[in-house]
Amino acid sequence: MDCIYCTPEWLEESARIYRATPRFQETLKRVSVRVFYRITAESNWGIDLDFIFGAFVTHGVLNDLRFFSEDETKEKAEFVMAASPQQWKLILRKEHKFLTDFMLGKIKLESGSKVGVLGIAPYADTFIDALTQVNLQFQDEMSPQQLNEYREYASQFRSKLGV
Incomplete structure (x- = not known):
């Protein structure tokens, strides 16, 4: 299926595929996290305001994957990581590794502990796979x-989603 980056359809289809794919849940069965990703505004990309999407995973089960408002993010996020859409594209196209770019400061930690992020970093490739099916x-x-x-x-x- 074709999806446009930063759309509800992308997140909905990614969630559907994740839930239908046992290997994702099995690989992430030791992971329980509320991780959020900020895509910083970039008018050349048609992104006039930051987007934030988050994933709630409990022992590998994906409970939620959607866009969140700033207030919801502050209330619910365990980790918030931010980067430009160009940087996220490099990660999602697997041209760069999440951990490397995080350690180099290309992906900023806005909320949560660096040690905590390093604890879930080994699972980043699996989550990226889920978002790029x-x-x-x-x-x-x-x-x-x-x-x-x-x-x-x-x-x-x-406007419809309040994000």
């Missing part, structure tokens, strides 16, 4: 018209 289209790969359509759509779903 769909064919992701990134905003820098879109035509100007597609980018404008994405910007309008993002504004609509942000």
